Amino acid sequence: MKPLFLFRPEPGWSVSAQTARDMGLEVHGAPLFAIEAIEWDAPSPEDFDGLLVGSANVFRHGGKQLEKLTKLPVHVVGEATGDAARRAGFLVGRTGRGGLQNLLDELGERELRLLRLAGADRVTLRLPDTIKVETRTVYRAVPEQLGEEDRELLVTGGVVALHSGAAAERLKVEFDRHGLDRALVDLAVIGPRVAELAGEGWRSVHIAPAPGDSELLALAQALCQTDAQ
Incomplete structure (x- = not known):
């Protein structure tokens, strides 16, 4: 073997x-690589309809700024990220299967303003015409040998x-x-x-x-x- x-x-x-x-x-x-937090400021939750999250690292390393956003539903890439969101006090909206782009395409059925919380290295997304996305970087990967x-x-x-x-x-x-x-x-x-x-x-x-x-x-x-x- x-x-x-x-x-x-x-x-x-x-x-x-x-x-x-x-x-x-x-x-x-x-x-x-090791994951480490990046200092960031959460925008007003009033400006968004939900969060878009592609990694559980957002909830592991997002810090106290996350507390300002718990009123927003979180659309997550998969079950593990959804579990991390719930443990952090968030309500999960939609859970994707097949990657963040597929999830975003599914959400394109209606007009949404989403706040994407992500790492410094992240997937480039094609936005549906109905969705506007603003991004905050909350963690980064530090290379190891x-x-x-x-x-x-x-x-x-x-x-x-x-x-x-x-x-x-x-x-x-x-x-x-x-x-x-x-x-x-x-x-x-x-x-x-x-x-x-x-x-x-x-x-x-x-x-x-x-x-x-x-x-x-x-x-x-x-x-x-x-x-x-």
Whole structure:
């Protein structure tokens, strides 16, 4: 069985790693970036109909400014982000399946003024004619290096599960910096955008059937157990 490498930031890394181990997988890797808060000011909630959020990191690192916005419904990219929103005292409006762009397109059925809370590195969105979006940056990802043990293991290949575009881009940087061979590594990615950002040259790239941790890890498990092409 091929080893599995995970590179998402905490606290997600530990959750995914334990899930993968429970599935019988040999897990390696570590977060390739740390998330830190950015100082920001919340605008008046009266100017908006809701919030648009694509990551649970918004609620982990948004700080006290979030308290000014709890009266607004939150439209979230997925269930995990919705759970984080509820824990932070927000009411969830719509929960997306298939990425933030799909969620925004669904919301385009009516006219809305949305406040997008996001990280410094974020997906560029195409706005429906009915929706206006203002953005506040509340956190950023600080790059970390690929550990020596992981570098030594990746020399002989394996499977890498990628939960985000940021992780995909960081992985490319580290592979190039250390002269690692992409052609020995199979990628399991959480969505088409992540596959695009991962670039070319990998042994194979496979997209999870739905953008969730369980679906991604099930895909990774299949790749670990087979000689994927």
